[in-house]
Amino acid sequence: xxxxxxxxxxxxxxxxxxxxxxxxxxxxxxxxxxxxxxxxxxxxxxxxxxxxxxxxxxxxxxxxxxxxxxxxxxxxxxxxxxxxxxxxxxxxxxxxxxxxxxxxxxxxxxxxxxxxxxxxxxxxxxxxxxxxxxxxxxxxxxxxxxxxxxxxxxxxxxxxxxxxxxxxxxxxxxxxxxxxxxxxxxxxxxxxxxxxxxxxxxxxxxxxxxxxxxxxxxxxxxxxxxxxxxxxxxxxxxxxxxxxxxxxxxxxxxxxxxxxxxxxxxxxxxxxxxxxxxxxxxxxxxxxxxxxxxxxxxxxxxxxxxxxxxxxxxxxxxxxxxxxxxxxxxxxxxxxxxxxxxxxxxxxxxxxxxxxxxxxxxxxxxxxxxxxxxxxxxxxxxxxxxxxxxxxxxxxxxxxxxxxxxxxxxxxxxxxxxxxxxxx
Numbered sequence: 408x409x410x411x412x413x414x415x416x417x418x419x420x421x422x423x424x425x426x427x428x429x430x431x432x433x434x435x436x437x438x439x440x441x442x443x444x445x446x447x448x449x450x451x452x453x454x455x456x457x458x459x460x461x462x463x464x465x466x467x468x469x470x471x472x473x474x475x476x477x478x479x480x481x482x483x484x485x486x487x488x489x490x491x492x493x494x495x496x497x498x499x500x501x502x503x504x505x506x507x508x509x510x511x512x513x514x515x516x517x518x519x520x521x522x523x524x525x526x527x528x529x530x531x532x533x534x535x536x537x538x539x540x541x542x543x544x545x546x547x548x549x550x551x552x553x554x555x556x557x558x559x560x561x562x563x564x565x566x567x568x569x570x571x572x573x574x575x576x577x578x579x580x581x582x583x584x585x586x587x588x589x590x591x592x593x594x595x596x597x598x599x600x601x602x603x604x605x606x607x608x609x610x611x612x613x614x615x616x617x618x619x620x621x622x623x624x625x626x627x628x629x630x631x632x633x634x635x636x637x638x639x640x641x642x643x644x645x646x647x648x649x650x651x652x653x654x655x656x657x658x659x660x661x662x663x664x665x666x667x668x669x670x671x672x673x674x675x676x677x678x679x680x681x682x683x684x685x686x687x688x689x690x691x692x693x694x695x696x697x698x699x700x701x702x703x704x705x706x707x708x709x710x711x712x713x714x715x716x717x718x719x720x721x722x723x724x725x726x727x728x729x730x731x732x733x734x735x736x737x738x739x740x741x742x743x744x745x746x747x748x749x750x751x752x753x754x755x756x757x758x759x760x761x762x763x764x765x766x767x768x769x770x771x772x773x774x775x776x777x778x779x780x781x782x783x784x785x786x787x788x789x790x791x792x793x794x795x796x797x798x799x800x801x802x803x804x805x806x807x808x809x810x811x812x813x814x815x816x817x818x819x820x821x822x823x824x825x826x827x828x829x830x831x
C-alpha cells in the first residue's frame with residue numbers, strides 16, 4: 408500500500424441516502440410535431456427553394472431529442488424539393504478531426520441512417536467576412552459552399568462566461584460553425600472577451616446571408632425539450648437574450664447551499680462543455696462566471712463513452728479515480744484546451760487507485776469539515792440531478808425543503824472488492 412493511500416485508510420465515510428429533487432417540468436410531448444409546426448410558417452418555408460443544397464448544424468452537446476429534431480428538419484427540407492445534409496458544428500471537439508467529429512455525432516445518435524440525409528464532415532473552413540474590429544470570420548467549408556444553413560442549438564447558460572449571448576445560436580455561428588480555425592480565432596482573446604466576441608462574430612455570419620433560419624431549443628431541469636422557436640436571421644440578436652433568461656429560470660440545481668465534498672460519478676462532453684456543468688457543480692474554469700454548489704472538495708470517478716476520451720474539465724476536480732485517468736485520450740483532451748486556451752481545465756488532478764480512496768482523500772483534504780459528520784453529495788452527472796445522494800449530515804436540511812424527498816434509508820457507499828462504486 409502506498410504511503411498516501413495508507414494515510415486515508417482509516418477515514419470513515421458516512422452513510423448516504425437517496426434524495427429526489429423536483430423542479431418545474433414544462434415539456435413538449437410530441438417533439439416531431441412541434442418541430443413541424445415551427446417550420447410550417449410561410450416565412451420559414453419560403454426560405455427553402457427546390458434544388459438548394461441545405462446544410463444543417465450538428466453540435467457536440469447532448470441535446471435531448473436531437474436525432475428526431477434533425478431527422479424532422481431534413482425531411483422538411485426534402486419535402487420542399489431541396490437537398491439537406493448535416494455537418495458537425497463543434498469547433499475543435501472530436502480531437503480536431505473530421506472523423507472524430509463524425510464519431511461524436513454517432514455517439515449522440517446522429518447518423519446518416521437516423522436522420523435520412525448525408526453527414527459531411529471536414530475541418531476545412533472558408534473565410535466569409537471580417538468583423539468590424541478586423542477579425543477574419545470562418546465557417547465550415549461544406550456549409551460555406553451550400554446554398555443555405557439551418558442552425559440548431561439549445562439555448563443555455565455558458566460554463567465559462569456571462570453575457571447576453573452564452574450557449575446558443577449566436578455561439579454556434581461563432582464557434583461551432585467556425586470549426587477548429589474559427590474557434591481559435593475567437594478564443595485567442597480569452598473568455599473574458601467572449602461576451603463581446605460572440606455577438607461580434609455572429610453578426611458577421613448573419614450578415615453573410617448564408618443563414619436561412621435557426622431552431623432555438625430550451626430544456627427543463629430534467630433535460631427534456633420544453634420550448635422551441637424557429638427564428639429568422641434578423642431575429643437572432645434580439646430574441647436569443649430573452650430565451651437565455653428563460654433558460655436560467657428553467658435550469659436545475661443541487662438544492663443545498665454547501666457541501667464538504669461533491670462526488671460526480673461521470674463527466675463528459677455530452678453532459679457539458681466542461682464535462683460537468685459548473686452551473687451545477689460550482690467548479691468554473693474561469694473567473695468570468697459564478698454560481699452552482701459551494702463545495703470545498705470535488706471528486707470525479709469516470710468519463711462518459713460519448714466523450715470518446717475527451718476529459719476536458721477533469722482539471723476542475725481535486726481528486727479522480729484511476730479508472731477515469733485510464734479513460735483519457737490526451738490528444739482529444741488537450742486539443743480542446745489548446746483551442747479554447749483554458750489549460751487548467753485539463754490538468755490531471757490527484758489520481759487515486761480506486762473510487763473509495765479518491766473520496767477519502769478529498770474528505771481528508773477538507774479543512775472545515777466535521778469529520779465525524781461530513782456533508783457529502785453524490786450525483787451521477789450534472790445533466791441528471793433529479794436523483795442524488797446525500798450524507799446523513801444533510802438529512803434535516805432536506806426534510807425542511809418541500810422540493811426534496813428522502814427515499815429509503817441511509818446506506819453505506821456500495822464499493823466492490825476493488826474499492827470502486829457499484830452503480831445502480
